[in-house]
Amino acid sequence: MNQDAYNAYSHKTSSDQLVEVAKIAAPYKNRPEMLMSVVIQVQRKVRALSEDVAAVIAREMGIPQTNVYSFITFYAMLSVKPRGKYIIRMCESAPCHVRGAKEIVRALEKMLNIKMGETTEDGRFTLEYCPCLGICDISPAIMINHETYGNLTPGSVTQLIKRYIREDV
């Protein structure tokens, strides 16, 4: 693991939160098939599925910690490094691409003053690409946490992000 990757994995989680993680994972000792369900629940509670979190999950479920790391890093929506409170996912697939996705990306990057893949300094927003969101009838589309928004223009997406900045959502 290179230094950057390690630094990302080493995000510290508070002991209170680790207790919560243990509570989520403990009922599934020796039930490796519950790993997906556990990490999805855990990710709602912690900022990152980092090393200390993975260690607790591994211990409580009785599976090797390397398996937990390998699992988390396989799936795009699970993250070992901290992400923002709002994760803005921009569809990168062809149906959005041919409907002006690039201009939406530019507007998002300008509005939040970060590049795709980055998180704002205040930890509120992360910009990410994702594959097709499955809402191509309203492309170009984005998903912010679990909410989807479509038929976007640079103007409308800017207004939308303003609402999130004001917590008017």
Place this chain on the structure above:
Amino acid sequence: MEEMRILLRNKDKINPTSAQDYIQTGGYEALRKALSMDGQEIIDTLKAAGLRGRGGAGFPTHMKMQFAKNAEDDVKYVVCNADEGEPGTNKDRVLLTTDPNSVFEGMAIAAKAIGAHKGFIYLRAEYPYVFPILKEAIENARAARCLGDDILGSGFSFDIEIHSGAGAYVCGEETALFESIEGHRGEPRYRPPFPGTKGLFGKPTLLNNVETLANFAPILRNGPDWFRKIGSEGSPGTKLFTICGNVNHRGVYEFPMGVNLKEIIYDVCGGIAEGKGLLAVQTGGSSGAIINATQIDLPLDIDHVSASGGRLGCGTILVIDDTNCIVDIVRNNLDFFRSESCGQCTPCREGGTHLYELICKICDGKGTLRDMDTIVDLANTMRITALCGLGHSTAVPVLTSLQNFREVYESHLDGDYCPVCGKDWGN
């Protein structure tokens, strides 16, 4: 042109989570019938109907079912593949959100046919809002005794569990999907053994796409002859088409198999948006063929599209207008495949990245004729040697676009200005 709504019969007409609403429109009657039949009779009915898988491969459904039925094991599983990851495909989302009971009914019929008592729905992570709908619908179906123990008083038991993905296109491949449910990285398995004998948790498993499962109840209720009268000879029944990109009326439509592509684009979807011209159409999602405007007078069924070098796949139609560039679209497709490659087999992991880099070089105006030969070689190698469908499919848009738009590639080699590729490159 009128839609023929068999699978979408209840869309926006009933409360999707209410089992009672579904029952009032004739729902679960087919299951009641299936519960009084033996497994082989159910399979023979689907065989007579000629139903083929709607997830992309078009494999005869009854054969898969027969494998799972023939396997001797006390524990078997039915899995619903709701990992609708093919870019541009929305049909399963529409079915699951507007009529989930039709999918549960199909799963229960399949379970009765092969002798399974447990089913799984693997739902993609990009549809988090579908999860609560399915959960509520399953609870209501259990309360109505259409799922759970002693279904409809028959003594037969079958229940469904929902599993969520976490963002991985490859998990739409059946064995990768099993790995994911089992709590592993979604890396496809070597086959054989095939899922019918050794699938989820090592048990005989029948895996079907959402739309395939939704076909079971109408076939059992109305009979195979009725089904055969719809669609074309090799592909009976209707198909859900997701039409996206640069047309005026985008969305999911249901038509008999064999419907003409040109009519869909111009009559149903109102033609190209904003008065622009048609450049190309990609059928079957990013893993499908890219054809040019002269090739769109094409009947959309499994065999016709295959014969033309493409694939109907999951029924996705991406319409691309003439402000786009084909090489740029292929670059977008390849970017998707190289990010989604699970990395397990070398042809797909390395080949996908190399193809992407070669196409970028061409977009950049720095490509050579030799690069084009390398692209063809590499794409063919992936098609032959990759472990799963992801690697095989990567080749399809590349090879078909080279065939159908060769002059566009050549103009990039010659350094002729391309307003799409030349603009904002590297942004």
